[in-house]
Amino acid sequence: MSIEIRKYIAHKIQERKDADAFRQFRINEGAIDFCSNDYLGFARSEELFQEVEKEAKMLEQRLNGSTGARTITGSSALLEEVEQKIAAFHLSEAALFYNSGYTANLGLFSALPYRGDTILYDALIHASIRDGIRLSKANSFSFEHNNLESLEKRLAKANGNVFVAVESIYSMDGDAAPLKDLAALCNKYQAALIVDEAHSNGIYGKEGEGMVVELGLESDVFARVVTFGKALGCHGAAVLGSKDLKNFLINYSRPFIYTTAPAPHQVLGVKIAYDNLSKVSDKRLYLSKLIDLFNAKLDSLLRENLIGSSSPIQCIIVPGNAQVKRLCAMVLEDGIDLRPIVAPTVPLGKERIRICLHAFNTEEDLERLTTSLNRNYKKLLEGKL
Ligand SMILES: Cc1ncc(COP(=O)(O)O)c(C=O)c1O
Known part of the structure; x- marks a missing residue:
């Protein structure tokens, strides 16, 4: 390899280290999980694990992998059944x-909006949608986060087919999009509203159908992306929309076409997770109680820096990569696993602790979390950390 390339790599790594933003893996075994996206505890459910194992043994086709792209040899009766179930x-x-x-957003946004079209996206939209937009030939503009006026200004000037991209619950902030108002505005301008439901799938709606269903907006939303790696505790995603949209994507969405289809075990995991969603209303209820309790137990100092959210994602702004990392390290000493979200993942000065509450966190766990946060945050402000 050329020396120049080696130097470039070393330089870029050093840049991240200098900014206290060097990403690396960390396994905090034994610490209480207040940071994973396993909101309902499905990923760690022994019951689900056993169900998947049992059903895997009963599969007609005993395959370890899907054997090819979906349009070649990778499709299966199981995959089609699961897609129907999800729809x-x-x-x-x-x-x-x-x-x-990630690939669902990449596949949808890169394929559908075309040259001359316009994509309007919330300023805090997820990286996977940004990357899809980058691959698209359409024009794109951001609008201020959750700001309908800012969106309307853009809508009034937009050309071609117009797509509006939002998340129902924002991944790094935890706040909700004003979906009803957004849908009405998109209707007014004949724009296609696309909602990423990564963090609302499984949590909102009577049986966890997501926020679009909870609000009865299915027919006002052009497409939804639901993911399976968060509340469903497995892996994968689906684009929800019309049959024509599905056929369009099968034919034009490169991240769908040019990749090996998911393995049967993965698909089975998703099927069983969906089967179980309707059985866990008690967990959803408990989770919402825990969210209220969390807010009530935080000191006013911390509450002032909390991003308003009624979802399981609760974020506290702690400016500065080094500061937010230090605070997380101190809380870890109390046996609590919290992860800092640093720039450039979030804007400079908006670094934060992203706390995820789960149905498996007990009230005692929550007490430990808030006690540790309250104490250590005060110390941080006093310069004693
Ligand atoms: C809003 C949002 N959309 C999409 C994704 C990507 O989903 P996945 O982890 O399944 O690739 C994530 C998760 O990182 C997310 O938070």
Whole structure:
């Protein structure tokens, strides 16, 4: 390899280290999980693990892998059955299974909006949608986060087919999009509203159908992306929309076409997770109680820096990569696993602790979390950390 390339790599790594933003893996075994996206505890459920194992043994086709791209040899009766199940559950005409939420967004946004079209996206939209937009030939503009006026200004000037991209619950902030108002505005301008439901799938709606169904907006939303790696505790995603949209994506969405289809075990995991969603209303209820309790137990100092959210994602702004990392390290000493979200993942000065509450966190766990946060945050402000 050329010396110049080696130097470039070393330089870029050093840049991240200098900014206290060097990403690396960390396994905090034994610490209480207040940071994973396993909101309902499905990923760690022994019961689900056993169900998947049992059903895997009963599969007609005993395959370890899907053997090819979906349009060649990778499709299966199981995959088609699961897609139908997902579509019916979310009150959608059709669903198309993608290998991940990242590829679903990449596949949808890169394929559908075309040259001369316009994509308007919330300023805090997820990286996977940004990357999909980058691959698209359409024009794109951001609008201020959750700001309808800012969106309307953009809508009034937009050309071609117009797509509006939002998340129902924002991944790094935890706050909700004003979906009803957004849908009405998109209707007014004949724009296609696309909602990423990564963090609302499984949590909102009577049986966890997501926020679009909870609000009865299925027919006002052009497409939804639901992911399976968060509340469903497995892996993968689906684009929900019309049958025509599904056929369009099968034919034009490169991240769907040019990749090996998901393995049967992965698909089975998703099927069983969906089967179980309707059985866990008690967990959803408990989770919402825990969210209220969390807010009540935080000191006013911390509450002032909390991003308003009624979802399981609760974020506290702690400016500065080094500061937020230090605070997380101190809380870890109390046996609590919290992860800092640093720039450039979030804007400079908006670094934060992203706390995820789970149905498996006990009230005692929550007490430990808030006690540790309250104490250590005060110390941080006093310069004693
Ligand atoms: C809003 C949002 N969309 C999409 C994704 C990507 O989903 P996946 O992890 O399944 O690739 C994520 C998760 O990182 C997310 O938070």
